[in-house]
Amino acid sequence: MSRALPLPRWADVALMPLVNLAIALVAAGLVVALIGQSPREVMVMLIQGAFGSARGLSYTLYYATSFIFTGLAVSVAFHGGLFNIGAEGQATLGGLGTGLVALWLSQRLPAPVLLPLMLLGGALFGMVWAAVPAYLQAYRGSHVVITTIMFNFLASALLGYLLVNTLRAPGGMSVESVPFGPAAHLPGMHEMLAGLGIEWPSSPLNISLFLALLAAAGVYLLLWHSRAGYRMRAVGASEGAAAYAGIHPKRQVILAMGLSGALAGMVGMNEIAGVNGKLLLDFVGGAGFTGIAVAVMGRNHPVGIVLASLLFGALFQGGAEVSMEVQGFSRDMVVMLQGFIVLFSGAMAYVISPWVARAIHAATRRAAPAAKIAEPAGGTHG
Amino acid sequence: MSAPATPAVSSAAAPALAVRMVDINKRFGNVQANADVTLSVRAGTVHGLVGENGAGKSTLMSVLYGFYAADSGHIEVAGEPVRIRHAQDAIALGLGMVHQHFMLVETLTVIANVMLGAEPHVLLKRADALVRERLLALMGSTGLRVDLDAIVGDLSVGDRQRLEILKTLYRGAKILILDEPTAVLTPQETEALFKVLARLREQGTTIILITHKLKEVMRLCDHVTVMRAGRVVHESAIANASVQGLAEAMVGRQVNIGRPSEGAVRPGEIALQAEGLTLRDAMQVTRLHEVSLSLRAGEIVGVAGVSGNGQSELLEVLSGLRAPQAGRMMLAGESFEPNCWLEPRTARRLRMAHVPEDRHARAMVMSFAAWESAVLGYEGLPEYSRRGWMRHGRMRAATEALMQRFDVRPRAPKLGSAKFSGGNQQKLVLAREIGQSPHVLLVGQPTRGVDIGAIEFIHGQLRALRDAGCAVLVVSSELDEILALADRVLVMNQGRITGELPIADCSEARLGLLMVETEDAPA
Numbered sequence: 001m002s003r004a005l006p007l008p009r010w011a012d013v014a015l016m017p018l019v020n021l022a023i024a025l026v027a028a029g030l031v032v033a034l035i036g037q038s039p040r041e042v043m044v045m046l047i048q049g050a051f052g053s054a055r056g057l058s059y060t061l062y063y064a065t066s067f068i069f070t071g072l073a074v075s076v077a078f079h080g081g082l083f084n085i086g087a088e089g090q091a092t093l094g095g096l097g098t099g100l101v102a103l104w105l106s107q108r109l110p111a112p113v114l115l116p117l118m119l120l121g122g123a124l125f126g127m128v129w130a131a132v133p134a135y136l137q138a139y140r141g142s143h144v145v146i147t148t149i150m151f152n153f154l155a156s157a158l159l160g161y162l163l164v165n166t167l168r169a170p171g172g173m174s175v176e177s178v179p180f181g182p183a184a185h186l187p188g189m190h191e192m193l194a195g196l197g198i199e200w201p202s203s204p205l206n207i208s209l210f211l212a213l214l215a216a217a218g219v220y221l222l223l224w225h226s227r228a229g230y231r232m233r234a235v236g237a238s239e240g241a242a243a244y245a246g247i248h249p250k251r252q253v254i255l256a257m258g259l260s261g262a263l264a265g266m267v268g269m270n271e272i273a274g275v276n277g278k279l280l281l282d283f284v285g286g287a288g289f290t291g292i293a294v295a296v297m298g299r300n301h302p303v304g305i306v307l308a309s310l311l312f313g314a315l316f317q318g319g320a321e322v323s324m325e326v327q328g329f330s331r332d333m334v335v336m337l338q339g340f341i342v343l344f345s346g347a348m349a350y351v352i353s354p355w356v357a358r359a360i361h362a363a364t365r366r367a368a369p370a371a372k373i374a375e376p377a378g379g380t381h382g
Numbered sequence: 383m384s385a386p387a388t389p390a391v392s393s394a395a396a397p398a399l400a401v402r403m404v405d406i407n408k409r410f411g412n413v414q415a416n417a418d419v420t421l422s423v424r425a426g427t428v429h430g431l432v433g434e435n436g437a438g439k440s441t442l443m444s445v446l447y448g449f450y451a452a453d454s455g456h457i458e459v460a461g462e463p464v465r466i467r468h469a470q471d472a473i474a475l476g477l478g479m480v481h482q483h484f485m486l487v488e489t490l491t492v493i494a495n496v497m498l499g500a501e502p503h504v505l506l507k508r509a510d511a512l513v514r515e516r517l518l519a520l521m522g523s524t525g526l527r528v529d530l531d532a533i534v535g536d537l538s539v540g541d542r543q544r545l546e547i548l549k550t551l552y553r554g555a556k557i558l559i560l561d562e563p564t565a566v567l568t569p570q571e572t573e574a575l576f577k578v579l580a581r582l583r584e585q586g587t588t589i590i591l592i593t594h595k596l597k598e599v600m601r602l603c604d605h606v607t608v609m610r611a612g613r614v615v616h617e618s619a620i621a622n623a624s625v626q627g628l629a630e631a632m633v634g635r636q637v638n639i640g641r642p643s644e645g646a647v648r649p650g651e652i653a654l655q656a657e658g659l660t661l662r663d664a665m666q667v668t669r670l671h672e673v674s675l676s677l678r679a680g681e682i683v684g685v686a687g688v689s690g691n692g693q694s695e696l697l698e699v700l701s702g703l704r705a706p707q708a709g710r711m712m713l714a715g716e717s718f719e720p721n722c723w724l725e726p727r728t729a730r731r732l733r734m735a736h737v738p739e740d741r742h743a744r745a746m747v748m749s750f751a752a753w754e755s756a757v758l759g760y761e762g763l764p765e766y767s768r769r770g771w772m773r774h775g776r777m778r779a780a781t782e783a784l785m786q787r788f789d790v791r792p793r794a795p796k797l798g799s800a801k802f803s804g805g806n807q808q809k810l811v812l813a814r815e816i817g818q819s820p821h822v823l824l825v826g827q828p829t830r831g832v833d834i835g836a837i838e839f840i841h842g843q844l845r846a847l848r849d850a851g852c853a854v855l856v857v858s859s860e861l862d863e864i865l866a867l868a869d870r871v872l873v874m875n876q877g878r879i880t881g882e883l884p885i886a887d888c889s890e891a892r893l894g895l896l897m898v899e900t901e902d903a904p905a
Binding site: 234 | 701702703725726727729730736738740743744745746747748749750754758759761762767770771772774
């Protein structure tokens with residue numbers, strides 16, 4: 001029942017994620033060994049696959065782009081005191097918004113006008129989709145965790161319904177819309193680099209990566225430098241104190257969730273405008289849920305989220321490579337590794353951090369002047 | 383369980399010691415919470431353990447009760463060296479602790495709370511009968527009476543405390559540790575508690591009383607130990623101690639927290655007037671019943687009352703955190719009706735500041751750095767934000783200045799709000815509110831959880847504000863504080879104002895009576 005020792009800030013910020021990651025890797029390595037593969041070989045292959053080639057790196061960054069959006073979405077809501085499980089659905093709706101704008105206007109408007117409109121459409125759709133659970137939480141007391149989970153299913157069903165009944169290409173056999181006009185295409189990274197005279201292999205990576213990095217910077221400025229962010233964090237950290245300060249917690253709930261939904265909605269710029277060029281089913285592909293892991297791993301800080309997105313992007317890409325190369329190593333193994341990372345950096349972090357704290361204190365105390373070691377003395381006092 | 387099987391027989395010369403803690407050291411990180419602490423408590427006495435917050439009293443008792451392991455030192459109970467690793471070890475040795483925050487299940491009955499975790503029979507009905515029999519005997523011999531079948535949630539604070547003591551005695555406690563037992567009691571309840579404690583002492587129970595109320599120490603204790611900064615700085619029989627001497631030992635310098643002699647106060651114009659405030663909560667229970675009051679510039683009005691009689695609600699209504707169902711309020715020439723009640727932001731604009739009673743849940747955002755908490759509520763002012771952007775440089779500079787002016791320690795604007803001691807948090811909150819030079823200041827529990835040195839300072843600041851012409855309303859459950867600060871006293875009882883007295887007519891006994899008398903049984 002002893003009181004937990006405080007962890008120094010540097011350790012909390014920098015060391016703990018690495019320790020948690022290392023433990024997750026060891027655990028995953030044990031499982032890999034258990035099925036008769038060499039953990040070392042798999043690890044090397046995974047890193048090679050993710051970072052070893054320009055193409056691999058591109059895929060890693062492409063995956064990371066969506067994770068940055070959803071990770072930011074989860075963390076903005078978190079700073080407002082809300083656990084948004086609905087980034088998946090908000091991203092789905094965002095893609096729908098982006099796609100609808102493209103279907104409507106891609107034959108009529110030039111790219112420089114159309115692409116911002118598509119971004120706006122996606123953000124707006126995601127925002128509205130998140131605002132409904134936010135309203136229910138703020139004014140009706142329905143817990144946002146429950147409602148956002150349900151809204152994921154609704155979003156998926158809605159997209160399926162629209163694609164089957166309304167948006168499907170005439171005469172087409174697959175459940176997808178007609179391709180957008182060329183103006184709706186967000187340039188790929190290789191296209192842009194080719195314009196600069198740099199040769200880069202073709203990949204799904206597109207310039208929405210820059211949008212994601214801009215969004216991360218924007219979230220940082222908003223949360224820690226703007227008055228709106230100050231108020232949002234005040235509500236998230238202490239509703240009572242916020243009310244005392246004259247901040248309306250209910251409005252802040254709507255604001256935080258709306259912003260969160262808008263960020264998730266931007267996933268559509270990567271997947272729909274950047275890669276697919278048409279609306280289709282399940283383009284989010286779990287990025288909304290991975291965003292939760294990214295936010296946890298990244299300590300809800302934009303810098304951490306970008307780094308965690310890179311890690312998860314590497315896992316996706318490297319894992320795909322490994323599953324192609326190694327017999328018996330399926331993509332599910334990557335999901336397992338992800339699971340371990342979430343487990344150790346989220347749920348188990350509170351178990352691990354006291355150990356680390358104790359180790360650090362022991363180390364610093366040994367370095368400091370020797371602590372007093374008292375011998376059980378005979379009573380001379382009292 | 384390393385308790386010795388046979389109780390020790392003390393040597394003939396020395397009086398029997400119930401507890402002896404020798405050279406206890408306990409360090410948390412860089413803080414030496416206990417340094418070579420030696421405490422000897424004689425059997426069958428009441429031993430006062432006093433000291434400011436953070437002096438190490440609670441740590442010492444937690445070591446004794448098995449919550450913490452000491453880094454070094456040893457403990458003897460009834461003359462035998464013991465090792466106490468868990469609370470269970472302590473209980474087996476006959477130690478019992480009554481915490482400041484009661485450890486009771488509010489939805490269960492009194493008897494169920496007593497036997498919880500120590501049911502003497504697998505069948506509850508049988509267990510109930512067994513426990514009841516023993517409890518009735520215990521209640522008879524100690525004078526601790528509680529209705530055994532009442533739901534704990536319905537009990538008064540005094541009853542709950544009696545229940546806690548009963549619970550520890552039921553489990554065989556011979557050494558009772560009481561942590562700030564009178565913090566939540568009325569003077570009358572305190573009186574009753576002291577009678578019970580005196581009786582327990584006669585029956586041979588040893589009592590360790592952790593407190594910062596020195597008057598109580600002088601009244602009840604036989605011996606007293608004073609701690610400061612983790613060390614024992616004073617130890618004596620009560621006959622050789624004085625309130626002034628103990629206070630100085632606690633703080634390490636001369637203190638004066640009584641009422642300074644002062645000239646007559648000349649209250650000015652009415653700064654705030656409230657009429658017929660009536661508030662019902664969500665369960666339709668009336669919390670405030672037609673409360674009317676007025677505050678004049680240049681006076682301190684004290685609101686006395688037992689916690690939970692509407693004082694908190696009164697502060698929430700006056701500060702704009704809650705709208706009443708009926709009533710009216712005038713502030714700075716503006717009138718507010720229930721359907722369009724004052725908002726906290728409007729209150730600040732009209733120069734009414736508020737130091738809320740709950741520092742942790744309201745006054746600060748504990749996860750914010752001090753410089754962020756130091757502008758809470760005023761973040762929209764042009765000196766703190768412009769065009770939607772916070773001005774961090776100015777916020778930090780302002781915090782630095784506030785810390786300087788109110789002697790907040792450590793003077794570290796970047797430190798987390800939660801890392802300051804209670805007294806320094808309170809000083810920072812007061813600095814923030816007073817820093818805006820308000821015309822009206824509402825203060826709830828200005829010195830709750832604040833140590834003596836800071837109390838003296840905070841009281842001084844409130845008086846200075848009054849002298850500068852501010853109207854101050856102080857809500858406090860500490861009668862001593864009301865008596866030391868107020869120029870006029872309002873007594874609240876069950877949501878009503880049951881008395882209004884100029885300070886000259888106030889005495890502890892008279893206020894105490896107004897605080898508890900009920901309509902059907904007027905005193």
